[in-house]
């Protein structure tokens with residue numbers, strides 16, 4: 001499949017899967033192998049969990065999606081556009097990554113400035129920019145906080161603003177790295193509601209298996225740098241042999257009856 005040039009209108013990207021990874025391999029500069037022969041496709045509108053034990057290669061894979069790392073072997077395409085030098089500005093608009101620590105993404109004097117930063121860099125101005133910011137803040141339930149300095153917000157609020165900065169770019173795919181870490185149960189529930197309502201193709205990297213079960217019909221299990229399983233989240237989490245083999249455990253006290261629900 002040939003890649004679209006970066007200036008191609010987004011509407012022309014609609015016929016492609018949101019994410020295609022073919023034969024991706026990567027060694028860190030110290031020679032450490034992190035990914036090998038990774039193949040996966042995520043279709044538009046899917047919500048998929050990326051599971052795997054510590055050191056499986058999840059972060060390394062995510063860093064390939066927006067070109068922070070570049071494939072040693074294989075290809076990554078976002079809505080048909082190959083991730084490589086020359087495409088990175090458009091790739092970084094198409095792939096919105098919400099990192100674990102919101103403070104990595106918030107650096108402007110106000111919440112509104114932070115949310116406006118990306119779209120303004122892509123040329124949006126005036127009322128169109130203000131509207132984009134308002135919509136993104138509304139999507140994450142932070143509309144009343146636009147003029148506040150991000151460092152005055154709680155951790156959970158900062159994570160929502162970090163999500164708004166990404167949503168304001170109208171990404172083709174939203175990637176969240178451990179979105180429930182440090183969230184209280186109410187914030188965890190509110191974030192789930194937001195993720196369901198935004199209707200963007202979403203990849204959730206998580207060790208929080210009940211959250212994956214609740215939010216993601218499909219899961220990918222990465223282990224030792226390869227895709228060890230790809231299927232329904234319920235089926236994967238019900239497979240005790242698979243779970244043991246890849247050091248995945250449901251939390252103590254988790255009711256296995258949840259796995260039997262239709």
Ligand SMILES: Nc1ncnc2c1ncn2[C@@H]1O[C@H](COP(=O)(O)OP(=O)(O)OP(=O)(O)O)[C@@H](O)[C@H]1O
Pocket residue numbers: 028029030032033034052053054055056057058059060061
């Ligand atoms: N900068 C680096 N230099 C060398 N090796 C690295 C580097 N970063 C990660 N690795 C190695 O690459 C492998 C994959 O790491 P990665 O961080 O992608 O795993 P992960 O699945 O995200 O783990 P976790 O769940 O612990 O966050 C690991 O063996 C790790 O030690």
